[in-house]
Amino acid sequence: MSSLYPDKMAEIYDAMYQSFIDYNKEYTFYNTLLQKNSPESILEIGSGTGNLAHYFIENKQNYTGLDYSKSMIAIAEKRNPSGRFIHGDMRDFNLEQKTDAIIITSRSTSYLITNNDINDTFKTLYNNLNSNGIIIFDFIDASRFIPYIRENDTIVHSVLYKGVNYIRKSDWEISSQDNFILEWTAKYYEAEDSNIIANDYATVRVFTLHEMQLFLYLNHFEILQTIDRKTYAYDTYVIVAKKKNPEHRLRIF
Structure with a gap:
């Protein structure tokens, strides 16, 4: 953290x-x-x-x-x-x-x-x-989220805020560790074909x-x-x- x-x-x-x-x-x-x-x-x-x-x-x-x-x-x-x-x-x-x-x-x-x-x-x-x-x-909820990410390689969220079209593309990898640990990688864009404006990485847990x-x-x-x-x-x-x-x-x- x-x-x-x-x-x-x-x-x-x-x-x-x-x-x-x-x-x-x-x-x-x-x-x-x-x-x-x-x-x-x-x-x-x-x-x-x-x-x-x-x-x-x-x-x-x-x-x-x-x-x-x-x-x-x-x-x-x-x-x-x-x-x-x-x-x-x-x-x-x-x-x-x-x-x-x-x-x-x-x-x-x-x-x-x-x-x-x-x-x-x-x-x-x-x-x-x-x-x-x-x-x-x-x-x-791990029992629903883990099956979802296994069936969806990349999860895309798009929002329009103050005239800027922000896009987040998230990828999740199930860790080999115990306790439903996930490695989350997110890339942020201001438009579909634009360059990456930020990256976010986190190790998270679902329950x-x-x-x-x-x-x-x-x-x-x-x-x-x-x-x-x-x-x-x-x-x-x-x-x-x-x-x-x-x-x-x-x-x-």
Whole structure:
């Protein structure tokens, strides 16, 4: 994760995702889930360039955004001058004050490659939540995504943003490692026949629903809701889970 989205990539990411995602609908989706639990404070992990943050801030909710990319945070702060954004790693951070709800958006869980990464993340979320706090996060469903990429060599996404036709061509290679590891290569163009304007490479992980359920169980979260959700490019699951009180935590000997 050390080179996640430098300056140029952050700008291209921001431009493309403006068209990929309807952030107003995205906000409605997450806020509806959040308000079932009436949180007074919200942390978004993977806040990126602050598109979703804009709606939380506009509605005067107690919102903080956390992202691993300083370049993305810079764009988010420019877009949301009154917002609060912090640089951090979802696997290991400490808030000044614990929060009532944590959301991990934009399939950021894909960057949790190892089991230790996942366990460290859930442990960190647990430690930064108030009593009975909730987490909401999405992840790419391995059982559907892996067959899809095996049958589609190159996946093309095209968007028009501010008069520029951005094209992303993605290739996926299934790693020989365990845990449904994928090597993702993406090339970005401003038109079909133009030169490459940026390259993006990442090692990512996709998950089955059952293994994610087990990770939550082992890290003292109770699942409240599981939603099968199609996004602009991926079949995902969204999970809402609640922090268990210490007396209800699993004892491992």
